Amino acid sequence: MVLTREFTKPFAALLFFWILLNGTLAPDTLLIGVVASFAIVWFLRESMSFLNEFRATPQAFIAAFKYTGYFLKELVKSNIALARVVLSPDLPINPGIVKVRTRLKSKMGRLLLANSITLTPGTLTVEIEGEYLYIHWVNIESDDIDAATESIVAGFEKYLEVIYG
Amino acid sequence: MGPLFDILGGLVLVAGTAFLLLGGLGLNRMPDVFNRIQAGTKATTLGTILTLTGIAMMHPDWALKLLLIGMFLLFSNPLSSQVLARAAERTHVHKTSRTRIDRFEQDHDQGEEA
Numbered sequence: 001m002v003l004t005r006e007f008t009k010p011f012a013a014l015l016f017f018w019i020l021l022n023g024t025l026a027p028d029t030l031l032i033g034v035v036a037s038f039a040i041v042w043f044l045r046e047s048m049s050f051l052n053e054f055r056a057t058p059q060a061f062i063a064a065f066k067y068t069g070y071f072l073k074e075l076v077k078s079n080i081a082l083a084r085v086v087l088s089p090d091l092p093i094n095p096g097i098v099k100v101r102t103r104l105k106s107k108m109g110r111l112l113l114a115n116s117i118t119l120t121p122g123t124l125t126v127e128i129e130g131e132y133l134y135i136h137w138v139n140i141e142s143d144d145i146d147a148a149t150e151s152i153v154a155g156f157e158k159y160l161e162v163i164y165g
Numbered sequence: 166m167g168p169l170f171d172i173l174g175g176l177v178l179v180a181g182t183a184f185l186l187l188g189g190l191g192l193n194r195m196p197d198v199f200n201r202i203q204a205g206t207k208a209t210t211l212g213t214i215l216t217l218t219g220i221a222m223m224h225p226d227w228a229l230k231l232l233l234i235g236m237f238l239l240f241s242n243p244l245s246s247q248v249l250a251r252a253a254e255r256t257h258v259h260k261t262s263r264t265r266i267d268r269f270e271q272d273h274d275q276g277e278e279a
Contacts, residue, residue, distance in 0.1 A: 017233065020229060023230070075207070076211065079207055079208060079211045082187065082188075082191060082203070082207050082208060083187045086190050086204060093195075093196075093200060093263060094263065095199065095261065095265065096265035097264075097266065097267045097268050097269050097270075098266065098268055099272070114243070115239075115243040115247075116243075118206055119206065119210055119242075119243050123203075124199060124202055124203050124246065125247045126199070126250045126251055127251050127254060127255075134254070134268060136202075136203065140266065143265075143268075
């Protein structure tokens with residue numbers, strides 16, 4: 001196999017993760033890490049391409065930083081909202097599955113968007129079909145595709161667009 | 166670290182377990198599989214992250230590993246929930262009668278008729 005960037009970047013990322021988890025550079029530990037990282041990238045070489053889609057520009061790093069902050073804020077809000085629902089005697093829910101649209105093109109961007117939606121207040125990604133996402137919403141605010149996109153997707157999309165496109 | 170960090174860490178840890186408890190309560194109270202997944206995913210993610218943060222404050226030398234575990238959770242937790250939700254939707258698992266709308270079913274039933 002040719003040692004292309006598509007191969008070496010995920011390999012290096014996995015090996016780095018392994019070294020951090022073990023906290024040692026002992027030869028035997030390192031050897032296991034090299035073999036395991038190589039095997040994983042080899043077996044998944046068709047589907048690892050998304051790791052290369054990060055745009056290493058200063059704007060992307062700033063956006064990644066802001067995205068993390070926004071995400072953590074939403075995660076806390078989502079837990080407080082959930083606590084309120086769960087602790088209410090009458091369980092105030094109004095659930096349904098709505099459809100939203102994303103402008104993101106890259107696989108990694110869409111994956112992160114879907115994950116972020118799942119961890120934010122009352123929404124859960126059920127299915128992705130091309131540019132459309134089906135979202136389970138505990139309290140439906142709007143069934144209109146544009147309004148739902150605005151309130152579910154837009155907040156994350158503006159950062160992810162800069163990072164992954 | 167000093168006793169101050171032990172106390173702070175303990176408080177954060179307790180907050181984490183409180184969210185985990187709420188998540189468990191949500192699993193019990195929610196009426197159908199989708200709403201249960203919603204309750205489960207959010208509470209376990211924040212609850213576990215807070216628990217890990219609390220431990221990191223008590224044992225700063227473990228912080229890096231705990232951070233890595235937290236990042237792994239942030240990826241794997243929502244992913245597994247989405248796969249469960251997708252499987253449930255595709256196999257037409259029963260939804261609560263309080264469900265207002267199901268765009269997925271509408272779109273895909275139309276496809277079968279055409």
